[in-house]
Amino acid sequence: xxxxxxxxxxxxxxxxxxxxxxxxxxxxxxxxxxxxxxxxxxxxxxxxxxxxxxxxxxxxxxxxxxxxxxxxxxxxxxxxxxxxxxxxxxxxxxxxxxxxxxxxxxxxxxxxxxxxxxxxxxxxxxxxxxxxxxxxxxxxxxxxxxxxxxxxxxxxxxxxxxxxxxxxxxxxxxxxxxxxxxxxxxxxxxxxxxxxxxxxxxxxxxxxxxxxxxxxxxxxxxxxxxxxxxxxxxxxxxxxxxxxxxxxxxxxxxxxxxxxxxxxxxxxxxxxxxxxxxxxx
Amino acid sequence: xxxxxxxxxxxxxxxxxxxxxxxxxxxxxxxxxxxxxxxxxxxxxxxxxxxxxxxxxxxxxxxxxxxxxxxxxxxxxxxxxxxxxxxxxxxxxxxxxxxxxxxxxxxxxxxxxxxxxxxxxxxxxxxxxxxxxxxxxxxxxxxxxxxxxxxxxxxxxxxxxxxxxxxxxxxxxxxxxxxxxxxxxxxxxxxxxxxxxxxxxxxxxxxxxxxxxxxxxxxxxxxxxxxxxxxxxxxxxxxxxxxxxxxxxxxxxxxxxxxxxxxxxxxxxxxxxxxxxxxxx
Numbered sequence: 001x002x003x004x005x006x007x008x009x010x011x012x013x014x015x016x017x018x019x020x021x022x023x024x025x026x027x028x029x030x031x032x033x034x035x036x037x038x039x040x041x042x043x044x045x046x047x048x049x050x051x052x053x054x055x056x057x058x059x060x061x062x063x064x065x066x067x068x069x070x071x072x073x074x075x076x077x078x079x080x081x082x083x084x085x086x087x088x089x090x091x092x093x094x095x096x097x098x099x100x101x102x103x104x105x106x107x108x109x110x111x112x113x114x115x116x117x118x119x120x121x122x123x124x125x126x127x128x129x130x131x132x133x134x135x136x137x138x139x140x141x142x143x144x145x146x147x148x149x150x151x152x153x154x155x156x157x158x159x160x161x162x163x164x165x166x167x168x169x170x171x172x173x174x175x176x177x178x179x180x181x182x183x184x185x186x187x188x189x190x191x192x193x194x195x196x197x198x199x200x201x202x203x204x205x206x207x208x209x210x211x212x213x214x215x216x217x218x219x220x221x222x223x224x225x226x227x228x229x230x231x232x233x234x235x236x237x238x239x240x241x242x243x244x245x246x247x248x249x250x251x252x253x254x255x256x257x258x259x260x261x262x263x264x265x266x267x268x269x270x271x272x273x274x275x276x277x278x279x280x281x
Numbered sequence: 282x283x284x285x286x287x288x289x290x291x292x293x294x295x296x297x298x299x300x301x302x303x304x305x306x307x308x309x310x311x312x313x314x315x316x317x318x319x320x321x322x323x324x325x326x327x328x329x330x331x332x333x334x335x336x337x338x339x340x341x342x343x344x345x346x347x348x349x350x351x352x353x354x355x356x357x358x359x360x361x362x363x364x365x366x367x368x369x370x371x372x373x374x375x376x377x378x379x380x381x382x383x384x385x386x387x388x389x390x391x392x393x394x395x396x397x398x399x400x401x402x403x404x405x406x407x408x409x410x411x412x413x414x415x416x417x418x419x420x421x422x423x424x425x426x427x428x429x430x431x432x433x434x435x436x437x438x439x440x441x442x443x444x445x446x447x448x449x450x451x452x453x454x455x456x457x458x459x460x461x462x463x464x465x466x467x468x469x470x471x472x473x474x475x476x477x478x479x480x481x482x483x484x485x486x487x488x489x490x491x492x493x494x495x496x497x498x499x500x501x502x503x504x505x506x507x508x509x510x511x512x513x514x515x516x517x518x519x520x521x522x523x524x525x526x527x528x529x530x531x532x533x534x535x536x537x538x539x540x541x542x543x544x545x546x547x548x549x550x551x552x553x554x555x556x557x558x559x560x561x562x
Contacts, residue, residue: 010449107395108413108447114388132389140421140449166389168291168421 004085006093010141013094025052029144034058035075035189036084039179043148048089050146057094064130109133115158115252123242132163139169148174152186154278186277193273201237201270205277208232213264213281220257222246242267285366287374291422294375306333310425315339316356316470317365320460324429329370338375345411390414396439396533404523413444420450429455433467435559467558474554482518482551486558489513494545494562501538503527523548
């Protein structure tokens with residue numbers, strides 16, 4: 001099995017892409033922070049189905065972590081990530097250093113309003129500016145035809161769609177369905193932080209959200225089901241609930257009844273680990 | 282004389298550029314707010330000397346005006362601008378509507394730190410975010426090889442260079458020397474606001490800055506010459522002085538002595554009109 005080629009600079013990335021463009025190949029990009037799991041691999045496959053060439057980027061972006069968050073201990077597993085991708089149709093890994101993405105004197109930040117308001121932003125105020133800035137840089141560096149992001153970070157997906165439209169980047173942004181473990185826990189690189197007891201509790205998040213979504217739809221009740229789900233999460237063993245919210249699926253605006261497409265989203269903590277999940281209502 | 286072709290949408294702009302790229306033509310962009318004068322035309326000529334194709338954009342950008350500023354009365358002279366450009370080698374005018382640049386739901390803003398700090402920002406706090414956002418959109422829309430901005434807006438030029446480097450846009454940013462009237466007044470679309478008396482006072486700005494630059498260099502004095510120039514501007518009839526500052530020419534950082542390349546920059550008011558100017562020390 002041939003190892004996937006890795007490039008670490010934007011110049012090398014563009015040189016490879018330019019060669020492919022010269023042959024008329026379409027380009028797909030899957031931005032990741034590495035520590036790849038089946039959720040990421042499903043994004044790679046969806047991209048390969050649409051584009052002649054698939055690029056995976058691997059970059060743990062310091063700008064989207066607050067000082068008290070897990071930037072330092074976030075798993076960095078480039079060699080095993082590369083092995084995982086060598087079994088796929090991924091053509092190239094772009095794994096830049098922090099200095100390549102944020103060189104000396106770097107001073108820009110992209111703020112996206114709209115879907116970034118509330119939910120994650122209430123608990124991670126600088127998160128989406130960090131995400132938007134790095135994603136804009138990755139999209140501009142590769143200028144793919146298509147880029148895909150997992151729906152597990154649903155609010156992030158909407159923010160990136162808004163960003164891409166606002167900047168006028170000629171790139172289609174796809175969303176990949178959440179890939180789940182056997183008990184329904186959404187796959188996440190942060191699941192590696194969980195001990196066996198916490199892991200068992202974590203598996204209850206998706207079921208509680210699923211039940212709440214079902215009840216919200218059948219009873220057309222939003223606020224009551226949000227409140228009910230919050231209690232259930234605490235009873236199920238989660239240490240705290242940052243939010244559990246039923247929102248308009250397109251804008252994340254607050255809704256009172258489930259008239260249009262809605263989405264239930266939650267962020268919880270178990271031990272020191274913060275987990276998010278969401279699903280259609 | 283054939284009229285220059287005008288397009289009003291990003292899609293049309295890209296279609297034209299794509300045709301030219303297909304022939305191997307290089308592309309230059311001159312972003313303007315219209316009300317074109319000899320300063321703009323000199324930017325067009327410099328672009329034409331470097332690129333096979335020159336595009337002028339004309340867009341009065343609401344995002345860079347504060348509510349109390351002159352957005353409503355800023356001169357809009359598209360037909361006469363087009364006539365002026367029809368006598369030049371400009372190949373295309375891009376003149377989008379506000380709705381084309383900021384469609385329904387638009388929610389993004391690019392903040393550039395570094396050179397944007399102080400000076401203009403102290404008096405126009407939202408100015409550079411408005412400039413950076415629209416310039417990023419124009420650069421992404423045209424993706425030229427070269428774009429040029431006048432040195433009259435010297436701080437803006439440094440902010441745009443920072444922005445372009447930070448986003449990794451593969452575009453060279455040129456700066457065009459200030460074009461001046463016979464008495465040395467920097468050409469500006471806002472000079473049209475001046476009555477004859479104010480126009481006479483306005484002509485003194487560049488001479489006072491030139492004298493201050495000369496003295497700062499020969500006496501190696503910064504703060505004293507800034508203070509001296511401020512007094513002279515008020516004596517010369519300007520109604521107020523927002524700032525007059527001698528700064529590092531590359532970073533706009535404060536300096537105490539003129540050891541490296543320095544720049545003197547000023548913003549003043551005469552009547553209701555705000556004028557800026559700058560020159561090398």
